[in-house]
Amino acid sequence: MKIDIKDLSAHEMEEWAVGLGLEAYRARQVRNWLMKRLAGSFNEMSELPKSLRTLLNEKADITHLEKFKTLVSKDGTKKYLFKLTDGLFIESVLIPERDHFTLCISSQAGCVMGCRFCLTAKQGLKRNLKSSEIIDQVIQVKRSMDEPDRLTNIVLMGMGEPLANYDAVLKAIRNLISDDGMNFSHRKVTLSTCGLIPQMKQLGKDSTVNIAISLNASDNETRSSLMPINRKYPLESLISACRAFPLPNRRMITFEYILIKDINDSDEDALKLARLLSGIRSKINLIPLNPFPGSDLSSPSLENILHFQKTLINNHFTAIIRKSKGKDIMAACGQLSGVWTKNL
DSSP, X not given: OOEEGGGOOHHHHHHHHHHTXXXXXXXHHHHHHHHTSOOSSGGGOTTSOXXXXXXXXXXXXXXXXXXXXXXXXXXXXXXXEEEOTXXXXXXXXXXXXXXXXXXXXXXXXXXXXXXXXXXXXXXXXXXXXXXXXXXXXXXXXXXXXXXXXXXXXXXXXXXXXXXXXXXXXHHHHHHHHSTTTXXXXXXXXXXXXXXXXXXXXXXXXXXXXXXXXXXOOSSHHHHHHHXXXXXXXXXXXXXXXXXXXXXXXXXXXXXXXXXXXXXXXXXXXXXXXXXXXXXXXXXXXXXXXXXXXXXXXXXOOHHHHHHHHHHHHHTTOEEEEOOOOXXXXXXXXXXXXXXXXXXX
């Protein structure tokens, strides 16, 4: 049976090459073609001898996500609907920034976490993605770009809970940031989690990428009503894990707080949030709820959002109102579904 070569780490690829009777440096050549030069087939690897390319075609596959549909927002955001080999769909979002691009990628097809404010949760969990499927989102998007070097930031904030697919996500992260991989800066890669504490602790030992916590409430009752995971890992345990999380110099934890009208947007909520996060080196991203069909939740008024932000700033927090891009193509935070509808 052929292996999926994108599923291999650098060490695994060298071991595999040596097992075929090849020199280890051949694995490094292949990896360079895959991760840096974005080769789509072994036949494109023109530096390799023809006999070696023939052998590689016999022993391994370079699998690809199928770009099923691409939608472009009026603000320049692009949403890619990828079809997996088993017929399932995932989505990735390319976000234009002032001087670079950020790519939001998925780690699962669907999600089991059940957060009320997230459309992905309505799909349930279909399956975990392989590490090759995670990193191939980056490869396929870069291949489609006119200036691929402008893609500098990766956020694991798409479909799924990354830490629920820990091994594949960690391998994909290492392929993203390693010098002999795609060579993204670990400072430019961010993983967002709803708060799986054991895996958070392990991530702190295994990687130095940024971490973002999907918080969304400052008391257990409210958070549990929005995010079922809070019943297993309540705020006291989550905040304790955040306080203990190892942060490189000048790095901060990002807390994502989706503002929902009449649920978590009051003055009292802002003050409780300030007390909860006191002493943690952090910044707070305030995200007005992005609506989706069938949701019973709505976004607060701009006046309420600005007042909430001002309360946090007055309590000495960095609080940023995050502009959600791509709402007109259902590409904003909480709107990914892996389902293509013809009216978009």
